[in-house]
Amino acid sequence: MRLEQLAYLVAVQESKSISLAAERAHISQPALSSAISKLEDELGVVLLTRTSSGAQLTEVAESIIIKAKEVLNIIDDIRSLGRGNSVELNGNISVAADPSVNITIMPEILTTFKHNHPKVNTLLKVGESNNILQDVKTGKANFGIIFNTEESCQAKDINCKELFTDEFVIITGSNSKITQKTITLNQALSLPVLLYNTEYITNCGVSSLLRKYGDINVSYRVDNLEMMEKILSNGESIAFVPQFMADEFAKSNKIRKIIIDGAHLEASIVLIWSSRHHLSLVEKEFIRVIKACCSKERQAV
Incomplete structure (x- = not known):
């Protein structure tokens, strides 16, 4: 043998x-x-x-x-x-990340890994969490870094490792009619909501979470963060995002953060990969770098 x-x-x-x-x-x-x-x-x-x-x-x-x-x-x-x-790794890795992770943590993950292993090529796709889950299940992506949704919890043949947790908050335009710093969940659900989604018909992880608390007044579905910021900056809609993403958006004077009062909506960020897939040395090292970078985010939140 x-x-x-x-x-x-x-x-x-x-x-x-x-x-x-x-x-x-x-x-x-x-x-x-x-x-x-x-x-x-x-x-x-x-x-x-x-x-x-x-x-x-x-x-x-x-x-x-x-x-x-x-x-x-x-x-x-x-x-x-x-x-x-002395090990010199080479090969290719494909990873898909939720936009909240992509604009905050992924730059450090990619640059750290590339510095340590310059001969490994990393291909990155940005998408909505439930869509990324399908990419991992079908083998289009080796790894996914996503919100832990109902779909990911119920998925078969998927390994799921929690990286850190945060809390959902609301972001809206700086010129929004909402002047208070906090808002109840019921008040928020009555407002026009913008959802990030990379498919026309698939319900996203955020909408699945919110529907537990009532109907959602969805006004927009976009798959582009720049478009998301432009729509929100008009001040007529809101978006539910994890706090670490809201802090990134708030660096612009066009967007501000609003805390949800009286409700705790947990945002669990997880790493997923197929349990049917044998991890190579390259992939194991990539997981190590992801965990190290996300541990810093865990301490920050």
Whole structure:
């Protein structure tokens, strides 16, 4: 039994396709199929059932993959210890972040990681939390940094690690008719609300949270922070955002923050990734940097 045979089997599970697994492993499809066939012969079991619709993992293969991931993780740890600080990582990482995280924490995460590992390319996408969850589930993004929504709590095959918590507040234009520094949740829900959403029909995490407390008067759905600021600066609508994002917006004299009185709306920021995916050394290091940068934010809030 060879380590690459286990890695190929894990890759098939993650990719749900032999051809895609071979592409990601940088070998030919026949070579990958041959490696798994030899593993089947050695173990005396069937790992893949091949049909007209493609290859399916057997029940015993799924059980073997659980142990294979444990072995591959241990091997990665041994390699990391052996290389120490001299390790030079390379490759690609794709990460998707909620806009609140993108404009506040992501610059430090990306620059810190790039400084430590200049040969690793990081691809960043900005999106709404529930949309990012779908990207991670389908393999479009390795990681997501999002609000912990009902959808993410109920998602299968998703690892979820809380990074820090904050509280939702309201932002509006500096010239808004709302002159007080605090407002009740019921008063806020009666006002025109702007939601950040990157899809036309998908309910966003913020709207899911707010609907627990009553109907929402949604006037705008935008997928651009610049447009969001311009609309809010007119003073006719409000937006619910975590406090750390509100503080960033408030640096502009166009936007001001209003505290929600008598209600605690928690904003839990979490890191998500597929539990079906074997984390590489590069990805483990990226998680370490994310946690380190977010621990500073935890102390700040």
